[in-house]
Amino acid sequence: MSQLTLSAIPGFFDIADSAIAAGQVLADSTMLALSHNGKFATVRGKLIFMGFYAHGNTVPTPIDPDDGYAYARTECQFMCMIYSNRAPAPGFVPGQALPPAQSSSQAGPLYNLPGGWAINDLTGLVTLWTTYYSNGTETVNNDGILKVYAICSRMSLTTRPGRAAPTAPTPAPPTPAPPTPAPPAPAAPVVGSVSLTGQTAALGSATSPVTIFTVRESNADFTLSCAINVTAPDTGVLNSEGQPAEAMVTLVYGWTYPSPQPWSGTISAEAFDTPDLFQGSNAQVAAFGALAGTTIWYYTIWTVDSEIAAESSYDLSITLKQTSS
Amino acid sequence: MAQLTLSAIPGFFDLADSAIAAGQPLTDDSMLKISHNAKFGAVRSKLIFMGFYANGNTVPAPIDPDDGYAYSRAECQFVWMIYSNRSPAPGFEAGQASLPAQSNSQPGTLYNFPGGWDINDATGVVTLRTTYWQNGTEVVNNDGILKVYAVCLRLSLSSAN
Numbered sequence: 001m002s003q004l005t006l007s008a009i010p011g012f013f014d015i016a017d018s019a020i021a022a023g024q025v026l027a028d029s030t031m032l033a034l035s036h037n038g039k040f041a042t043v044r045g046k047l048i049f050m051g052f053y054a055h056g057n058t059v060p061t062p063i064d065p066d067d068g069y070a071y072a073r074t075e076c077q078f079m080c081m082i083y084s085n086r087a088p089a090p091g092f093v094p095g096q097a098l099p100p101a102q103s104s105s106q107a108g109p110l111y112n113l114p115g116g117w118a119i120n121d122l123t124g125l126v127t128l129w130t131t132y133y134s135n136g137t138e139t140v141n142n143d144g145i146l147k148v149y150a151i152c153s154r155m156s157l158t159t160r161p162g163r164a165a166p167t168a169p170t171p172a173p174p175t176p177a178p179p180t181p182a183p184p185a186p187a188a189p190v191v192g193s194v195s196l197t198g199q200t201a202a203l204g205s206a207t208s209p210v211t212i213f214t215v216r217e218s219n220a221d222f223t224l225s226c227a228i229n230v231t232a233p234d235t236g237v238l239n240s241e242g243q244p245a246e247a248m249v250t251l252v253y254g255w256t257y258p259s260p261q262p263w264s265g266t267i268s269a270e271a272f273d274t275p276d277l278f279q280g281s282n283a284q285v286a287a288f289g290a291l292a293g294t295t296i297w298y299y300t301i302w303t304v305d306s307e308i309a310a311e312s313s314y315d316l317s318i319t320l321k322q323t324s325s
Numbered sequence: 326m327a328q329l330t331l332s333a334i335p336g337f338f339d340l341a342d343s344a345i346a347a348g349q350p351l352t353d354d355s356m357l358k359i360s361h362n363a364k365f366g367a368v369r370s371k372l373i374f375m376g377f378y379a380n381g382n383t384v385p386a387p388i389d390p391d392d393g394y395a396y397s398r399a400e401c402q403f404v405w406m407i408y409s410n411r412s413p414a415p416g417f418e419a420g421q422a423s424l425p426a427q428s429n430s431q432p433g434t435l436y437n438f439p440g441g442w443d444i445n446d447a448t449g450v451v452t453l454r455t456t457y458w459q460n461g462t463e464v465v466n467n468d469g470i471l472k473v474y475a476v477c478l479r480l481s482l483s484s485a486n
Binding site (some may be wrong): 012015017021022024026034041042077080081082110113114115116117118122124127133151154221223246 | 326327328329330331332333351352353356357359360363364365366367370371372374385386387388390391395396397404406407408409410411416420421424427431434435469472474
């Protein structure tokens with residue numbers, strides 16, 4: 001069996017049925033669009049082996065062997081299988097294709113495994129948390145090895161969750177008696193907030209995030225809400241690849257525990273705007289507990305086609321409330 | 326990168342080869358069917374991220390972002406990765422997209438894990454069973470968190486159970 005090979009990367013065209021109606025001229029542009037759609041359908045979805053990875057590694061985006069198409073992060077979702085609970089042996093190279101040798105020892109019998117194992121589809125970052133139990137003590141580290149595949153879908157913003165299909169309606173229950181209003185809950189104090197408009201550059205970075213709040217001497221619970229929105233020019237503009245120009249911002253926020261083992265949890269939200277096609281904003285709320293000394297932070301990833309960069313911007317707001325102490 | 330957007334949900338037509346044979350008039354009907362089949366080919370199969378789930382949650386059938394197609398349960402199969410053996414921390418919402426915090430403790434060392442973990446494709450119900458070994462006794466509960474994707478295939482009766 002040989003490798004499918006295309007001489008050019010096919011596009012997709014949403015041909016209107018009216019363009020191929022009786023009495024219409026069948027144009028070469030319509031036939032070309034039909035041809036491209038057939039090719040696009042052939043190569044759109046793909047499972048690509050990415051190799052073996054450990055904690056802290058970053059899984060890159062793949063290049064399609066069919067036509068050399070370089071996938072964007074938003075077109076990739078990473079599926080993984082647990083290869084080992086142990087750390088790799090010396091000589092391991094992230095992404096190596098061969099099954100790696102594993103460490104010859106571990107800290108004790110397995111306890112919490114996996115303890116929050118995930119690959120961040122937005123960044124490709126691998127995060128592993130594993131604990132062992134020995135002599136009455138839980139030992140925490142980042143052991144583990146994953147075998148990773150990228151599931152790719154061209155022209156997809158796949159890293160946001162799918163909307164649920166509507167379910168069949170159920171008969172309405174009898175109208176209940178009006179409930180007694182509950183006493184108003186005390187408002188949780190705001191301990192940190194960010195409100196920025198008209199941003200045109202990334203804020204912070206994965207290695208140098210912007211600190212919102214540092215938990216002081218005692219543990220506490222928090223809710224963190226965010227909203228982001230992108231503004232781009234209203235008129236249709238094409239980028240250098242002939243595709244509609246677009247702007248997208250990704251907000252990553254999270255918290256870093258100082259002990260017993262450094263650990264970060266992250267949450268991401270993204271908003272986008274493509275002139276004349278579609279736009280979206282995003283708002284999310286997260287609740288979490290944090291140990292004393294935990295740092296709560298954020299950074300943004302700003303991606304915009306140069307053709308609309310001068311006229312595009314994004315707004316960002318974050319509110320952090322402490323719900324208990 | 327943009328999201329593919331179709332103005333209408335395409336159908337599929339099993340176009341007979343004889344309909345486009347030499348000597349036959351190429352009708353708009355055949356051309357429309359070819360066009361729809363190509364579009365259908367582009368959107369037929371899909372992997373859609375559904376979020377994080379725990380025992381007793383129900384994973385819904387998704388809507389396709391390409392054209393708004395609402396998948397039926399029979400067209401969805403759920404694949405998942407084990408995110409944690411522990412239960413979620415307070416504040417967890419079924420289907421949340423962000424990484425959930427996990428409970429900060431468990432009853433003992435892992436014993437039977439996973440002990441029959443499944444998502445019923447016909448209903449979307451998540452069933453997790455986990456056991457721990459504590460002081461010479463097996464402790465059984467429903468701990469666990471899954472990261473779930475829907476593998477969708479239009480016009481398929483693909484439900485596994």
